[in-house]
Amino acid sequence: MAEQTAPARPPTAEATALARRTLGVPALVFLIIAASAPLTVLAGGATTSFAITGETGVPVGYLLLGVILGLFAVGYGRMSTYVQNAGAFYAYVAAGLGVRPGIGTSFLALMTYNAMQVGIYGVFGFTASSIINDLFGVTISWWICALAGWLLVAVLGVNRIDLSAKLLAVIVLLEFLVVIVVSLVSVSVAPEGVTAETLLPENWLNGSLGALLAFGMAAFMGFESGAIYAEEAKDPERSVARATYIAVAIISVFYAASSWALAAGIGPSQIVAQAQEWGPDLVFVFLDGKLPAMLVNLAAVLFLTSIMAALVAFHNAAARYFFSMGRARVLPAVLGRTGRVSGAPVAGSLTQSGIALVVIIVFAIAGAGSELGPLFPVLTFFPWLTNAAGFGLVLLLCITSVAALRYFNREPERHPLFVRTIAPLLAAIGLGAIALLIMFNFDAMIDAEGFSPLVVILPGMIVAAGVVGVIWGHYLKKSRPEIYAGVRRANIG
Template sequence: MTEHTATSRPPAVQVSTLAKRTLGVPALVFLIIAASAPLTVLAGGATTSFAITGQTGVPVGYLLLGVILGLFAVGFGRMSTYVHNAGAFYAYVAAGLGTRLGIGTSFLALMTYNAMQIGIYGVFGFTASSIIADLFGVTLAWWVCALAGWLLVAWLGVHRIDLSAKLLAIIVLLEFLVVIIVSLLSLTTSPEGVTAAPLLPQNWLNGSLGALLAFGMAAFMGFESGAIYSEEAKNPERSVARATYIAVGIIAVFYAASSWALAIGLGPSQIVAQAQEWGPDLVFVFLDGKLSGLLVNLAAVLFLTSIMAALVAFHNAAARYFFSMGRAQVLPSALGRTGRVSGAPVVGSLVQSALGLVFILVFAIAGAGSELGPLFPVLTMFPWLTNAAGFGLVLLLCVTSVAALQYFNREPERHPLFARTIAPLLAAIGLAVIAVLIMFNFDVMIDAEGSTALVVLLPGLILGSAVVGLIWGEYLRVKRPEIYDAVRQANIG
């Protein structure tokens, strides 16, 4: 690449080098937690889980998932000390189960992260439109607001990752503050008293556990993303694993505590009915009258920035999967180019942004004149894509646990029994059960009444991406063995 070419096409790009040693443990933790968006989980995820499952045992679901994912993190974190690659899942599976399965996993990961990131634009556009209407009396179509958010995400995606990390750190800290305030107000309000009723076995061991786990999984989306930044982390041999453990613990305990507090604030006997009536607005309805109008409005704006934080986090993850696969030439090598100054995966970021733009426009056209009105993106784009992504994530975690099991047991003397066998095996079993539960509850999760084809189509697309990846891996093995062998050598670990 000549100097003239590099300076005439900003941002200038080079091949295969991400920014080195820019992220410490705190930055990694913020990037991880931003993907699960604390305020979005409480206002959107927890209330939806209360409403659809009809049970008060939502906090227990978060705790149980925390245990399963904590077990997963043991093998996952240990793998991060041996294999450093921006395509974490694909690299780990390739190292543990072989190159063909690794390439299949890379396609599954690409589909999963892109589906999650793009689906969130639906709820972002609706929320931004609603807030602007409430605060300024101006009515904007959801897709106009989604495009504004898309533009900001696209801009951040081609700049240094530590810029995104600093922005996300501020947003996440403010989110935690709002959720803590809601929780304290809930405990001081407690119309039925502070009680452990939501945690009692009869409120989750009654046939609803599967749905609670299926819905709760969305709260942990992105907890594994620390490994994606391993090439950009300071001391990745220790920082990635440490950040993952911290994030899983914080997410599980904090979300369980805040959802329990919300149930106490509304009253355990009323939380389900209230959630079914108000949905994601429940938290702000609860705050109305307890805080000044200004503070309630600020909380609503933070809800929007919470969604933006998740968009940025998943965009970064998807862009790095594109980068990793382009660098390995599993996909076009242009995807492996990074900015000379920023070290960001510029081409992968632009491709992810292009996909987001296409889907926003497609759903904008499809929703024109819909009987669903302004709720169209919240009832279609958001649940369809994000729940499909949740299913894909569970499959990724399950396969990665099996890969860790295989990888560590090649040299059992180097790894303790718990890390090499017990934790990965229990995690794989638990995650396989959750995957089955999601399949059985998928119609409820996407509210598929009258649209039953989606119950098969959406999970089928997720599984189909893995099959396409396996076929592509076999093609590379036969027709492009030099690429196939290079992937194998790069991920021996």
């Protein structure tokens, strides 16, 4: 059957509909995996997990998380066939649990995606500054580099989504290539032999499993973003679910394999100590002398583009949540406007860019003269915001699993038992446990020595956003019933 063409857009400066039928399954997969940033996970996430947990069972953590998130994807993917909305979590929770919880979820999602996107500027600025200094001997402040990245993301955000998808596809493919090369080199040198040491139960069934899952969750951040693009997908009833399943499988298996290979290359008995000494530089220190200097420098540059890909992906996600809530008039209606030509959520994109700009400037001022020196953004800005966002994501996934359980069991005869009950129930239990584990390990995740108020403040901000959203939903029901009814009709019927 011939592909349908999108309806003509009205000749106005701005509209309130996203560009239709621009993304297929491959494009959705690239957008999803770009948010997870394969090279960033290996160089930053895996090494941090080895270093802070002090355990070698990191690969198993990725596999177990893949199982839990695969169960979540069963209900999440099926929901995408019934509800297509750029504010996926908000729409699904509204459909399953009601309008007020749905609005609360939208506020929680906005806080989560903005915290993640903005926090990544910290590591981007630091990495860009370091690379420029290493390659050209020029010292540039991290915040100047962060602002340069911010400008590129802002420009891409107001253009057609397929432009971002094409750029991200190239970056992600190059990232995979670098990680595969690192893995092959690791296995080829393996000083202690190619062993299954890191997979043995004694390296993860020893009280460390909770920490491994808490730290590993960050690697999957963004896997759920396929549903956010449902209105722009060519075949939303099928492509979103397929892209989500593919992304979860690729992310879990690939990250487990690459972290296992890195541990083999360093040596299972040495990987923890080396990760603690070198941190994110471990991968590049390991490659030094094993590959030509030019290739090592190229890998470092691709590490930077990997971070940029994550920035673009999370910017797109946050912009679409602003758009969805503006279109529903839960937030100011201006946020629901899109570009006449691009079909991009221009108002939401500009809002997200504005928030990022303010936070970058605040941290630039706060870090001036800090005793942490150039490490300031990667020891404060980056871990504070992104770990809070990781906690927020797990809450979102848990709530959405409960919503799917409720939604499907209203008409049990239409859905198989595994889809309507077993998968979402197991996912909700697993995700709830991970949320608790993150809270118990939050001091380690932000590298706090002893008790820090941030252990309460940062997760508290995430939870508070959801509570404010529920209160706002109650206000709309009492004072703006036409808006409340509109949200209900759009998502519940």
